Amino acid sequence: MEKSLLAVGLMMLLGASLYLNNTQEVSDEIDTANLYANWKMKYNRRYTNQRDEMYRYKVFTDNLNYIRAFYESPEEATFTLELNQFADMSQQEFAQTYLSLKVPRTAKLNAANSNFQYKGAEVDWTDNKKVKYPAVKNQGSCGSCWAFSAVGALEINTDIELNRKYELSEQDLVDCSGPYDNDGCNGGWMDSAFEYVADNGLAEAKDYPYTAKDGTCKTSVKRPYTHVQGFKDIDSCDELAQTIQERTVAVAVDANPWQFYRSGVLSKCTKNLNHGVVLVGVQADGAWKIRNSWGSSWGEAGHIRLAGGDTCGICAAPSFPILG
The missing domain is CATH 3.90.70.10 (Cysteine proteinases)
Structure with a gap:
């Protein structure tokens, strides 16, 4: 009984450790999912099937990362970018x-x-x-x-x-x-x-x-x-x-x-x-x-x-x- 409780305790500790290590990644993923949902609502986007939905979400994420990288660049930009109506297009x-x-x-x-x-x-x-x-x-x-x-x-x-x-x-x-x-x-x-x-x-x-x-x-x-x-x-x-x-x-x-x-x-x-x-x-x-x-x-x-x-x-x- 003690051994099984110990095993459960170790698993919980391991899970907590993994959660702490991945908290930022999970948070980023949730933020991206929320951005995507709001963007779809704003531009009235609907896709024909789940496969297309998954592909468009990936493209959206790639474009989001591109825009984030643009703003993180040390070079002083003279213009701004946004997730507009083309955000789900490669x-x-x-x-x-x-x-x-x-x-x-x-x-x-x-x-x-x-x-x-x-x-x-x-x-x-x-x-x-x-x-x-x-x-x-x-x-x-x-x-x-x-x-x-x-x-x-x-x-x-x-x-x-x-x-x-x-x-x-x-x-x-x-x-x-x-x-x-x-x-x-x-x-x-x-x-x-x-x-x-x-x-x-x-x-x-x-x-x-x-x-x-x-x-x-x-x-x-x-x-x-x-x-x-x-x-x-x-x-x-x-x-x-x-x-x-x-x-x-x-x-x-x-x-x-x-x-x-x-x-x-x-x-x-x-x-x-x-x-x-x-x-x-x-x-x-x-x-x-x-x-x-x-x-x-x-x-x-x-x-x-x-x-x-x-x-x-x-x-x-x-x-x-x-x-x-």
């Missing part, structure tokens, strides 16, 4: 879904851009009394950034240059501009979108609403927007800085590091162009202000700021529509 999944810009071979990095320094005043088309800035849109899980980049530039510039306001259809471009070498939710190019609009006009969003998926072109829809006469390509930071003084610009960027961006000025970025956005301003210190298409809850009310110069390859292949 970097590969994120890139396959959102970073599918079809960049032509003619788009090349300009070595002269590495020495560029902005010396002008601040410009911000999101806060200009002469312009009714349109709400940031969300492309959803469709690789249509190119269409949102083109439409964003068209809507804002038409207001700036022609004093006319439109809410235009990205879906028209997704469904109908295939003959212009665009590929709907699998990617496209802003210049090709401008060419399509110049030749065919463009429908308004109310007549051709966005579905976030490829569809059959609705040829019978009215296309009253007929203001595009062509487009102009830009190949230097200097010309980009000059152009933003007068209008917004469709730009191609490397958005790989953007997945969990929350706020601040992002400075570390490669130049593998994969995402289409709209340049809507520049700060006095040269930081670029970008309008994205991942919804207004992402980043700074749907925007991101990039450090001055050719950060993320922003100066490699900008363009804007010629309106009339």
Whole structure:
């Protein structure tokens, strides 16, 4: 009897020892599980089966650890990260879904851009009394950034240059501009979108609403927007800085590091162009202000700021529509 009690006592001591050694790990796991549960509730996530649930939890945990490591880095960061709507996507999944810009071979990095320094005043088309800035849109899980980049530039510039306001259809471009070498939710190019609009006009969003998926072109829809006469390509930071003084610009960027961006000025970025956005301003210190298409809850009310110069390859292949 004494021996059995002794054995039980030893087992209890051993269990207590193991508990004490693993308390922090258990606590961390509980914290992560709570974060995950709250995140799922916030973004209304539901998964089809337990296997998918387990996989998404692992991806979420990996992303959480990545963000924690970012904040533990001794380097002074100029921007912040968060567990946003992409927290259950691996970097590969994120890139396959959102970073599918079809960049032509003619788009090349300009070595002269590495020495560029902005010396002008601040410009911000999101806060200009002469312009009714349109709400940031969300492309959803469709690789249509190119269409949102083109439409964003068209809507804002038409207001700036022609004093006319439109809410235009990205879906028209997704469904109908295939003959212009665009590929709907699998990617496209802003210049090709401008060419399509110049030749065919463009429908308004109310007549051709966005579905976030490829569809059959609705040829019978009215296309009253007929203001595009062509487009102009830009190949230097200097010309980009000059152009933003007068209008917004469709730009191609490397958005790989953007997945969990929350706020601040992002400075570390490669130049593998994969995402289409709209340049809507520049700060006095040269930081670029970008309008994205991942919804207004992402980043700074749907925007991101990039450090001055050719950060993320922003100066490699900008363009804007010629309106009339």
